[in-house]
Amino acid sequence: MSIPVAGQPKSAQRIPAGVKLKKGMQQWIMVLPYIFLGVLGTAVFVIYPMIKNIIISFQEYSIMPNAESPFIGFANYVSAFTDPNNKVLMAIRNTFLNVAVTVPINWFLAIVFAVLINIHFVKHKIVFRTIYYLPIITSWIVVAFLFRFLFAGGEYGLINFIFYKQLGLFQEPVNFLSNYWSAMIVIWLFHIWKTVGWGVVIYLAALQGISKEYYEAAQIDGANGPKRFWSITVPMLGPVTAFVIINLVNGAFNFFPQVYFITRGGPMDQTQTLPSLMYLQAFKNFNFGYASAVAVMMGIAVFLLTYSQMKKFGNQRFL
Amino acid sequence: MKTKWHIQLLVYGIIVLGALAFLFPFAYMIMTSFIKGAYSLPRPKEVFSVIPNLYNYQLVWSKNNFARYFLNSSLVTIVSMTGSLFLGCLTAYGFARFTFPGKELLFRMFLLTMMIPGVINIIPQFLIIKSFGLVNTYWGLWLIYIGGGVVGSTFFLRGFFQSIPKEYEESVLIDGGGSWRIFWNIYLPQSMPAIATLAVLSFQGTWEEYFTALVIIKDEALRTLPVALLMFNDKYATNYSWVFAASIIALIPTVLLYIIFQKRFVQSGFNEGGVKG
Numbered sequence: 172m173s174i175p176v177a178g179q180p181k182s183a184q185r186i187p188a189g190v191k192l193k194k195g196m197q198q199w200i201m202v203l204p205y206i207f208l209g210v211l212g213t214a215v216f217v218i219y220p221m222i223k224n225i226i227i228s229f230q231e232y233s234i235m236p237n238a239e240s241p242f243i244g245f246a247n248y249v250s251a252f253t254d255p256n257n258k259v260l261m262a263i264r265n266t267f268l269n270v271a272v273t274v275p276i277n278w279f280l281a282i283v284f285a286v287l288i289n290i291h292f293v294k295h296k297i298v299f300r301t302i303y304y305l306p307i308i309t310s311w312i313v314v315a316f317l318f319r320f321l322f323a324g325g326e327y328g329l330i331n332f333i334f335y336k337q338l339g340l341f342q343e344p345v346n347f348l349s350n351y352w353s354a355m356i357v358i359w360l361f362h363i364w365k366t367v368g369w370g371v372v373i374y375l376a377a378l379q380g381i382s383k384e385y386y387e388a389a390q391i392d393g394a395n396g397p398k399r400f401w402s403i404t405v406p407m408l409g410p411v412t413a414f415v416i417i418n419l420v421n422g423a424f425n426f427f428p429q430v431y432f433i434t435r436g437g438p439m440d441q442t443q444t445l446p447s448l449m450y451l452q453a454f455k456n457f458n459f460g461y462a463s464a465v466a467v468m469m470g471i472a473v474f475l476l477t478y479s480q481m482k483k484f485g486n487q488r489f490l
Numbered sequence: 491m492k493t494k495w496h497i498q499l500l501v502y503g504i505i506v507l508g509a510l511a512f513l514f515p516f517a518y519m520i521m522t523s524f525i526k527g528a529y530s531l532p533r534p535k536e537v538f539s540v541i542p543n544l545y546n547y548q549l550v551w552s553k554n555n556f557a558r559y560f561l562n563s564s565l566v567t568i569v570s571m572t573g574s575l576f577l578g579c580l581t582a583y584g585f586a587r588f589t590f591p592g593k594e595l596l597f598r599m600f601l602l603t604m605m606i607p608g609v610i611n612i613i614p615q616f617l618i619i620k621s622f623g624l625v626n627t628y629w630g631l632w633l634i635y636i637g638g639g640v641v642g643s644t645f646f647l648r649g650f651f652q653s654i655p656k657e658y659e660e661s662v663l664i665d666g667g668g669s670w671r672i673f674w675n676i677y678l679p680q681s682m683p684a685i686a687t688l689a690v691l692s693f694q695g696t697w698e699e700y701f702t703a704l705v706i707i708k709d710e711a712l713r714t715l716p717v718a719l720l721m722f723n724d725k726y727a728t729n730y731s732w733v734f735a736a737s738i739i740a741l742i743p744t745v746l747l748y749i750i751f752q753k754r755f756v757q758s759g760f761n762e763g764g765v766k767g
Contacts, residue, residue: 205669208581212640215618218599218603219614221606223614227613284505299509303509308694309741309745310740311700313737316719316733316737317516317518327532327534329518425607427609459613462613478605
């Protein structure tokens with residue numbers, strides 16, 4: 172039946188077009204029961220929305236039944252960039268800041284914790300791994316409540332209590348979420364705390380995958396601990412590091428719950444990112460055309476970013 | 491080989507400190523959920539001296555409808571998880587074991603959609619559900635969750651399916667069974683570890699999904715837990731002990747699942763699922 176797959180293309184060249192078409196039809200009929208629903212679902216809920224998004228972004232879209240949604244050219248895109256409050260530009264700037272700040276810290280913490288936990292004398296490795304992974308399995312909303320609580324303004328928010336009341340490092344209790352930079356710092360800490368465990372687990376798996384023979388051979392050659400680390404562990408982690416950094420960049424590029432649940436974009440839309448701006452414009456202000464224009468620009472940006480990374484690291488097929 | 495004690499101390503010091511940084515906020519949250527009548531921000535001293543009790547949990551569970559929301563979320567999650575898994579398995583099987591014209595093209599198009607974040611599809615997805623007349627129904631949510639999730643699960647499972655040796659199929663073929671029998675009797679049982687991993691991921695993803703649920707469900711009685719949690723928080727913003735009691739109730743199923751699948755999960759996440767994909 173369908174087993175000798177590899178041999179088919181060669182012989183197909185000699186088969187007349189009509190027979191080939193018939194064969195193709197037969198193959199489709201065979202596979203259709205399996206992929207039909209999956210392809211349909213993807214077409215309706217993933218591919219069509221992408222096209223629809225592009226169309227809406229050129230319309231002054233109205234959600235009301237029977238209302239007209241006239242085409243207005245690039246007006247939504249123009250208004251995104253000429254807006255006096257610079258919301259979109261702010262969101263783009265924040266996105267770059269989010270990547271620049273969180274990726275290095277996240278990566279550094281992940282590799283340090285993983286390497287330390289993996290050292291031979293450390294006991295209860297699984298306990299540590301589980302604890303570090305806890306924030307990953309906690310939902311974004313709950314962790315956001317927790318961070319809003321810890322960073323609450325006034326002297327009884329725990330962070331203020333420690334740094335203002337107990338240690339005296341703050342001049343006065345800080346209202347973290349009502350100032351731009353302090354709000355951004357809370358968002359960054361929230362993101363790092365919530366996601367660092369993922370990197371730790373990935374690195375731990377990679378470290379445990381390095382064969383002990385390399386280390387034994389190096390030991391016979393007289394290499395000491397640090398030497399073995401630099402000449403075996405570090406090079407062996409190269410591909411995993413590429414994988415981890417790609418994912419960290421993508422994660423930091425797409426801040427959404429991080430912003431939405433902590434500041435909802437405030438103060439004054441200053442901490443917005445493109446996804447949060449899009450969502451709030453659409454479902455709070457019913458500005459669907461504008462929101463779709465933001466979505467399209469974001470889609471293109473993320474696509475280009477991911478595509479170039481896939482090209483670079485594509486052959487390793489980690490994704 | 492013996493490592494010097496002060497190096498051991500330093501290493502343990504760092505990783506224990508890290509562990510505390512992750513555990514302490516949870517502990518603080520749990521302790522806060524025990525405080526009775528916290529209408530303003532509880533003082534850290536009160537929090538540390540609290541006596542464990544279930545007062546707020548009972549209050550939230552029965553008087554604030556969280557029992558209802560919990561059931562709603564269970565229904566939404568179980569149906570869409572089952573649907574996603576089933577559809578994912580079917581589609582992955584189709585792509586893993588059949589040749590048909592245009593297969594590569596179709597699969598590449600699938601992959602392409604994975605590069606674009608799902609958030610940006612929320613607006614058109616909402617409009618589609620609206621045109622089906624399914625706003626404010628679980629059918630609307632199920633369709634989006636299942637239809638939007640096929641690509642990911644197909645991609646995840648296809649790698650496992652391809653790694654199953656073809657010799658296994660022969661026994662079914664000899665018995666006169668067709669591709670359905672191969673699917674049910676060979677592919678599904680052989681990929682149980684992968685399917686279980688995907689089930690946990692799918693469960694967590696749907697259980698805590700907020701943005702689509704907020705847009706599709708309007709009726710208060712139909713709300714899922716994440717939406718209810720956020721509304722509850724907006725309503726009783728300063729009553730953190732209630733909010734945290736409700737939050738902890740919402741966390742229990744996911745945490746339990748992870749504890750059950752813990753060992754397999756954390757190991758397989760990268761080694762098996764990733765590389766073969």
